[in-house]
Amino acid sequence: MERRFQVDLRGIVDLLSHHLYASPRVYARELLQNAADAITARRAADPDAAPGRVVVEPAVDGSLRVHDNGIGLTEEQVHTFLASVGRTSKRDELGFARQDYLGQFGIGLLSCFMVADTIEVVSRSAGGGPAVRWTGYADGRYAVEVDETARESVGTTVVLRPRPGGGHWLAPTQVRELVRSYGHLLDVDVVLTEPDGGPESEPERLTDPQAPWEVAYDDPEVRRAALLDYGAQLLGSRPMEVVDLKVPEAGLVGVGFVLPSAAAVGQGGHRVYLKRMLLSEDARELVPDWAFFLRCVVDTALLRPTASREALYADDLLDRVRESLGEQIRGWLLDLSVHHPDRLAAFLRVHHLGVKALAVRDDEMLRLVDAWLPFETSRGAMPLRTFRRGASMIRYVNTVDEFRSLAAIASAAGTPLVNAGYAYDAEILERLSRLDPKITVRRLDPGELAARLDPLSEEQERSVAGFLETARRALADLDCVPLIRQFDPVTVPALYIASQQAREQDNVRRNLAGADELWSDVLSAFADVEIEHRPELVFNWRHPLIRRIAGSPSGPALRNAVEALYGQALLAGHHPLRAADTAALNRSFLALLERSFAAPETGGGSTPTSGGGPAPAADTPSEEMP
């Protein structure tokens, strides 16, 4: 046997009025929307009807009245549409939402129960018949009475009386703010009357005749300035740029503002009007993620709202809108690069991250980045295209630390470098070489660098053999091997270089040291490989101190000096310090201090015996002193 669902009316009213919407604010939107729809319906039935007008009237007794001169309701329609939850006059015979109307679900009026205990609708239909009064209660009851005197003209008045604690929602200043915010773009006149304004007081018009982007200007620059002013009101600071947006398929028109300062992905949404009524100030899905530098304000006729009317319904049309807006933003950027490179440069200074994010998947954007976006390079900041003019191959390092420690040395050795240590840099460089086979891009293995540094002459090599032997012994415990080369800048005494293979082998060694028995068996299989690749400490022969040290006799002081240079090179390159490295650094540092401040030998000798250190400090008490 077939049965029908039972509905608990009180529960449904409670759900639809209190739990569907994020804030009681929406009651004002729903009232405006019904008034605007009723006016649309009347215009459709009678094109000669008086212009539509909505009067919003907060009363001294705390109630709110909203009058419209729309199509009105007959007694029968009141029973059909107001008394049935989910019934609406705004769908066609097949149940499809009619495009001309804002409403479609048949539940909006219930939102008024968030601020009022009773909703009174007094209406006279354009189709004739007496005026009718419908009173709905929050517990699901309603009453209908015919009252010929309740209203003379065709149209509808909705009266809300505040529920306890809800009075502030119906207060004049609040009502004004809500009506402006939701309805200022509506193409009917909406006016606000003052509660205690005498007969002389002029109602205030709350709707604007045109959206800012619809206003026509003779001079495009004047229009741009006016739109930027509008953007400044919305964003709180003047946007950098304004982009016109249009998607005819969704009846969408509006503008996008380029934020004046850098924004993060996912921060802030867009202001969307649906059929000129504010839908959301924080719509997220409108433009692709990469366009996070943009805040849009658009009006759309055809995108669908969710039932709460607080967000856009995620359907295919929204996907297509996002794609089309993405195309337009991209096109605008490319156009800027051709016609206003100075503005593009200013834009890139602030929003390079968004553009880079786009460049990793879009060829045109990649070309734009190549030509315009400055990268940090060892020859200064410049776009990659400029950098390529002086280098047959783009070599890059992918950490900022590596760049800082290697850039000057690599550049002096004839290997200019690009710093690809920031987000998307390495991907952009690699993609660039795939886009254009003439562009060769290679990540610099620091190990290659040692091979590019100038060796010493044979004679010099012979003279430093002893020093290198001492250094080899001192560095053996630190898994590092010494080299001596001549390179610029001369201010760098020693450079720590770990090639890619050296790093990999080093990882295996470290894991082996920390692993338990089972794993150390497995890992030792790797460790069996003859370890050929170790990090190198490259001493710089051009540095005067290194020459002096390399010429010093072997002994503890020399060993300390090697360890100190090792530690300093690690620190300068921002390499991680292991326990053994820290110990070596401490040891050498203290020993060098010790040597510098060594106590004078007993017996009056004034020269320290440890060698290499300066003369004893002058603060040694003098015998001549009184």
Ligand SMILES: Nc1ncnc2c1ncn2[C@@H]1O[C@H](COP(=O)(O)OP(=O)(O)OP(=O)(O)O)[C@@H](O)[C@H]1O
């Ligand atoms: N000011 C008005 N003038 C004429 N009819 C009205 C008015 N307000 C409400 N109605 C009638 O009451 C019905 C229900 O209104 P309600 O606001 O609950 O839903 P809706 O506007 O149809 O859809 P939605 O839930 O999407 O807002 C409307 O379809 C309309 O027929």
